[in-house]
Amino acid sequence: MKRTMTLFIALAIALSMITTAFAGNLTVATDTNFPPFEFKDPKTGEHTGFDVEIWAAIAKEIGVQYDLQPMAFKGIVPGLQSAQLDAGIAGMSITDKRKEVIDFSDGYYDSGLLLLVKSDDETIKDIKTLDGKVVATKQGTTSVEFLKENANPKEVKLFPNDNAMFMELLTGGVDAVMFDKPVVESFVSKRGKDEVKIVGDLYAGQPYGIGFPKGSELVAKVNAALKTLKANGTYGTLYKKWFGVDPR
Template sequence: MKNLLSLCVAALLTVLMVGSAFADKLTVACDTSFPPFEFKDPETGTHTGFDVQLWDAIAKKIGTEYTLQPMDFNGIIPGLQSNQVDVGIAGITIKPERSKVVDFSDPYYNAGILILVKAGNTSIKDIKDLKGKVVATKLGTTSADFVKTNCGAKEVKLFPNSDAMFMELVAGGADAVMFDSPVIGDYVRKAPKGQVEVVGPLYQGQSYGIAFPKGSALVAKVNAALKELRANGEYRTLYVKWFGSEPK
């Protein structure tokens, strides 16, 4: 009888320990395609990029395991609100309205919004020339809000990922793309020479933060890890690797 009781207790402890281990493994949401922050490596079939590698460095610092969960950008904040995911890192702009429903880390990247057109398009030189035009951007983003409010476009085409909006521009379905500067810059560097060009200045400076469900204990730990990664040079190494310049 004692042996049976001991076996039952041991089994219960094992279940509790396994459950605790799974509870400690975080679900981290990233975008499906937001290069150079996150994208699927065609050679390995896994997601990589600045966000992905930065989070991996943070996870090592705070001593946690995680599962990366790529999803459409507009599903990340609802996923955090419903506690389906524990962390969101996807070039998420820190905005007052978002801060009402999720918590943010300290900023980890400073960006802005740029206009991209097909090379040789002389009819668009800055934002005022987008009036009456068709502008493509990404669904659920700060860029989409900015375009709708400030451009006077005839039509704003919204796409679930950045690849689709760039394809729309190249195919002639949009007169311009207006989106986050690092993603525009990455696309220009990789596009065939003479295909596209950036016009106008940088609009609406903005900062990206890592997002968490309201009240998450992870915020303080992640902020401490970010501070350490900046101090020891790991952040700079990743930044230069993915953006080809010194951190701003």
């Protein structure tokens, strides 16, 4: 009886430790550089952005603490798949392929892909005119597969972050960049102003979702929190702060 009671107490303690760790020490991945969604503030050295702040609001709403883990985008899905991460919020498009290996929250931002060229380029009008051209995009993103399936460029150059691919365009190392709408638009209005232009349509419109390991209990809680944040105006306030317009 004493041995059984000892085992029971040990099991109870172990379960308590697991529950406490889950409730109070989530590891949440985000991209290292994907403005305005996530990036390091040069003044404070802290990561900030729409994703970072919307997750902070979600965590507060559902009552969890977490450690933010900036990392290369290409490592986030594998990290969720292996359950080394509890969640990932990094401007991640909800795709059927990704849904095979991880779970997603409801969409929290509607995006798509845009094609960017130098302002004096008259040869590229859309993805149909990428034949023989060199196109840059970011490793591990949906734009890689989209280019392979819908265009015929001479080469697709892959970069670890968007700063590198944009610089490659400005210096003439590539003919075009294809990447997510908010990032491209932000670059056009700031660093690339008067030097680059968007051509073609908005391609592959997809919502961004928060990723989780398969079967995670956090999905339902996060979806409920998102609905609350939209209803009480928190979501709209953060959206306007980072994108300059009200959510549609």
